[in-house]
Amino acid sequence: MKNSCIILNRAWQQPADGWQHLMPFGEFSGRLLDGTPIVQVLDQQASANIIADFDKQRTLHGSNFLGLLVDLEHRSIGDSGDTTAAAYVTALANRADGLYGQLALSDLGEATINGGRIRSLSPVFGLTAVAPDSKPPRMRPTRLLSVGLTNKPNLQGMKPLTTFTGVACNSADFSLDGADPQIVNPQCTIKNSSETPADEARKASNMKVIMVALGLAENATAEDAVVAINKIKGDAAQLLVVQNRLQEVEAAQLGVEADAFITANKDRIADPVAMKKLFVANKTFARELVAALKPVETAAAVVLNKDNAQTPGGKKKGTCANKLEEFRGMPEGKAKDDFQIANASELIRLERDEQAAANKG
Numbered sequence: 001m002k003n004s005c006i007i008l009n010r011a012w013q014q015p016a017d018g019w020q021h022l023m024p025f026g027e028f029s030g031r032l033l034d035g036t037p038i039v040q041v042l043d044q045q046a047s048a049n050i051i052a053d054f055d056k057q058r059t060l061h062g063s064n065f066l067g068l069l070v071d072l073e074h075r076s077i078g079d080s081g082d083t084t085a086a087a088y089v090t091a092l093a094n095r096a097d098g099l100y101g102q103l104a105l106s107d108l109g110e111a112t113i114n115g116g117r118i119r120s121l122s123p124v125f126g127l128t129a130v131a132p133d134s135k136p137p138r139m140r141p142t143r144l145l146s147v148g149l150t151n152k153p154n155l156q157g158m159k160p161l162t163t164f165t166g167v168a169c170n171s172a173d174f175s176l177d178g179a180d181p182q183i184v185n186p187q188c189t190i191k192n193s194s195e196t197p198a199d200e201a202r203k204a205s206n207m208k209v210i211m212v213a214l215g216l217a218e219n220a221t222a223e224d225a226v227v228a229i230n231k232i233k234g235d236a237a238q239l240l241v242v243q244n245r246l247q248e249v250e251a252a253q254l255g256v257e258a259d260a261f262i263t264a265n266k267d268r269i270a271d272p273v274a275m276k277k278l279f280v281a282n283k284t285f286a287r288e289l290v291a292a293l294k295p296v297e298t299a300a301a302v303v304l305n306k307d308n309a310q311t312p313g314g315k316k317k318g319t320c321a322n323k324l325e326e327f328r329g330m331p332e333g334k335a336k337d338d339f340q341i342a343n344a345s346e347l348i349r350l351e352r353d354e355q356a357a358a359n360k361g
Contacts, residue, residue, distance in 0.1 A: 012116035012162040021159035022089070022123050022147060023047065023099035027138070028155050033077075041130050041140040042155070047094045050125075053143035054092050070103060072112070074124065074148040086112055086149050098157075101147075109149075118149040119160045254280055261287070268293045324350035 067088030075082040086109035091102040125141035214228040258279040279286040
């Protein structure tokens, strides 16, 4: 049995020495930001100018020197440009075929460059005129302002950021006659990434930690892990059902407790519905609030233990015509004072009515 083509799926490799081609030598057409066409003179002198300016900036800033920004598609250009970094140029070198730089990649750069998404660089120069009267004017770079990652470079002759090292295999390179693939071409391997042995060892170590965390042996299989994970998910679902039921029971019990509390304190509570909501939300606060309220005092009944006792006006005690008569018939003391405070407005009105009736008579 023969299999179809298998290729290495992630084999984008940067230069082994870590230096990337930033600028080729030659003369290239270009445009200034205002659209003016120019000829860029990219030679040894331009490379020397750029390196001198770079070294000056690095010396000026010392340990605070960030490097030169490498963005995506020159998006950082302009006052409101996106300065998110794909990388930083940290070193420059002049070589026979142009200017080279070392890049410190950000996480964005790792994915973009090592994943093969963008494979070329586009430098942004500060320039001075070499022959300003020529048409178009010829200008030479004096400094490197930034670099953009792009798949549409203007400068021809730029070396790519990465090269693809995967080896395509055809059906003649391996067979599946046995339980495992039989490799015929030693350069053709069935491999899904460009991971190093250190990467694979780290993954194996991580898998052992995961297996132990799942309560399995270190050498447990992926199928064992799936079974364990599904069991945990099932247990979690069952726990959620129990928790929901418990919350329902607790809510019902709290409602019963709130009703009992309101009944026991009905003389102090003006709005039972509002108090129940408060009790359910925070029963401790509800209890403290009611406890802080002044107890309702019932006016003391006055009994004169004398046969045929008469109130002013000839009526017996207990048959007062109004509260004014009741107040006048009460003995001096705290109960009478409290009665007066509780019924002050009515007592005043009754006294006025009584005075007005006397005046008419």
